[in-house]
Amino acid sequence: MSTTKGLEGVVATTSSVSSIIDGVLTYYGYNIDDLADHASFEEVVFLLWNHRLPNKEELKKFQQELADAAVVSNEVLDQMKTYPVDKVHPMAALRTAVSNLALFDEAADEMSEEANREKALKLQAQLPTIVTAFSRIRQGKEPVAPRNDLSFAANFLYMLNGEVPDEISVKAFNKALVLHADHELNASTFTARVCVATLSDMYSGITAAIGALKGPLHGGANERVMKMLTEIGEVEKVEDYIKDALSKKVKIMGFGHRVYKNGDPRAKHLKEMSRQLTSITGETKWYDMSVKIDEIVSNEKGLLPNVDFYSASVYHSLGIEHDLFTPIFAVSRVSGWIAHILEQYANNRLIRPRAEYIGPDRQEWIPLEDR
Numbered sequence: 397m398s399t400t401k402g403l404e405g406v407v408a409t410t411s412s413v414s415s416i417i418d419g420v421l422t423y424y425g426y427n428i429d430d431l432a433d434h435a436s437f438e439e440v441v442f443l444l445w446n447h448r449l450p451n452k453e454e455l456k457k458f459q460q461e462l463a464d465a466a467v468v469s470n471e472v473l474d475q476m477k478t479y480p481v482d483k484v485h486p487m488a489a490l491r492t493a494v495s496n497l498a499l500f501d502e503a504a505d506e507m508s509e510e511a512n513r514e515k516a517l518k519l520q521a522q523l524p525t526i527v528t529a530f531s532r533i534r535q536g537k538e539p540v541a542p543r544n545d546l547s548f549a550a551n552f553l554y555m556l557n558g559e560v561p562d563e564i565s566v567k568a569f570n571k572a573l574v575l576h577a578d579h580e581l582n583a584s585t586f587t588a589r590v591c592v593a594t595l596s597d598m599y600s601g602i603t604a605a606i607g608a609l610k611g612p613l614h615g616g617a618n619e620r621v622m623k624m625l626t627e628i629g630e631v632e633k634v635e636d637y638i639k640d641a642l643s644k645k646v647k648i649m650g651f652g653h654r655v656y657k658n659g660d661p662r663a664k665h666l667k668e669m670s671r672q673l674t675s676i677t678g679e680t681k682w683y684d685m686s687v688k689i690d691e692i693v694s695n696e697k698g699l700l701p702n703v704d705f706y707s708a709s710v711y712h713s714l715g716i717e718h719d720l721f722t723p724i725f726a727v728s729r730v731s732g733w734i735a736h737i738l739e740q741y742a743n744n745r746l747i748r749p750r751a752e753y754i755g756p757d758r759q760e761w762i763p764l765e766d767r
């Protein structure tokens with residue numbers, strides 16, 4: 397038996413959801429650059445779940461279905477109020493709340509295509525309501541109910557702040573959602589597929605995926621990028637901070653990628669958004685610091701920014717609390733998780749690889765009293 401640490405380069409399944417070929421990312425064959433520049437997040441979700449772009453009527457109907465499914469039951473919201481809200485990370489709260497959704501869905505374990513599509517809609521629509529409700533509950537405020545006349549991106553910002561957001565913020569947030577929606581067999585998507593390949597239910601798959609996304613080597617990196625920027629504080633301090641960290645072999649969050657070795661095609665979009673948004677807020681230092689870090693890390697280590705790097709200053713500029721950055725990643729990536737889960741169910745086989753045993757050989761049993 398041979399092993400590859402971290403399964404690097406191992407092709408574990410076939411998939412037609414998204415591809416990364418020669419550094420180019422596509423969702424069902426559509427280049428991410430075109431989607432980032434032109435698509436609404438709802439169009440992308442439709443594409444991921446139906447394998448084609450919607451026409452006008454289909455999009456309108458789908459947007460309405462999502463908006464109508466966004467209300468989270470009082471049972472789940474009331475339980476959220478009992479969480480130790482000022483101590484727990486919003487990703488932990490999201491993981492628990494999503495698991496809780498299943499307890500109040502009588503069809504949670506129904507496996508028909510129709511039942512799974514129904515669950516998909518609820519999960520996609522209700523994650524934003526949960527994330528924003530948690531943010532408000534911990535501030536001692538009441539959750540804001542979703543509106544069914546706003547786009548997905550606008551509704552998130554509306555539920556978060558209780559005010560209808562401006563056009564620029566909605567456009568930027570929509571683009572960030574599009575850019576994060578799917579990414580081939582990343583760790584959280586693989587987790588979701590492994591979970592549902594036992595023929596477990598979709599809520600279990602999404603709960604497991606949220607757990608995997610939470611880690612700092614994956615989605616948890618975006619919050620840590622902002623922590624680093626805040627710690628550095630000003631452009632003049634970037635060089636010393638980064639060179640010192642690199643000399644100590646500390647990983648710089650938001651850099652490097654298992655698949656992209658010549659750059660992440662999503663980073664340029666987020667970089668430009670960061671430039672524009674920080675110039676609007678007047679806090680250009682976040683962009684300037686990020687660019688300087690980017691220069692040093694690429695020169696010193698040959699590492700390039702991934703999707704998490706510039707998204708930190710983008711979300712900060714939109715006035716979003718830093719520990720909500722990873723939950724927002726989940727709000728978008730749940731669309732990809734669901735597409736992969738549907739694909740897994742449609743052509744399922746249990747996922748059960750082997751381990752090469754490297755433990756001790758032929759141990760002799762020693763009775764308890766003799767140990």
Ligand SMILES: CC(=O)SCCNC(=O)CCNC(=O)[C@H](O)C(C)(C)COP(=O)(O)OP(=O)(O)OC[C@H]1O[C@@H](n2cnc3c(N)ncnc32)[C@H](O)[C@@H]1OP(=O)(O)O
Pocket residue numbers: 402612613614615617645646647648649650651652653654655697699702703704
């Ligand atoms: C949405 C996403 O999940 S994108 C990724 C988000 N995660 C991060 O930004 C965290 C920082 N980055 C990393 O930890 C890594 O680059 C990963 C996890 C993304 C990819 O990891 P792998 O493919 O396993 O690469 P691995 O961690 O083995 O790194 C290879 C070498 O590059 C170094 N390296 C990789 N990333 C970084 C980094 N961000 N900063 C400094 N050094 C790094 C490693 O220390 C290692 O060096 P060595 O060979 O001297 O030991």
Ligand SMILES: O=C([O-])CC(=O)C(=O)O
Pocket residue numbers: 578579580581582583614654655702703
């Ligand atoms: O693909 C990966 O390994 C990490 C990921 O989710 C992404 O970059 O969006």
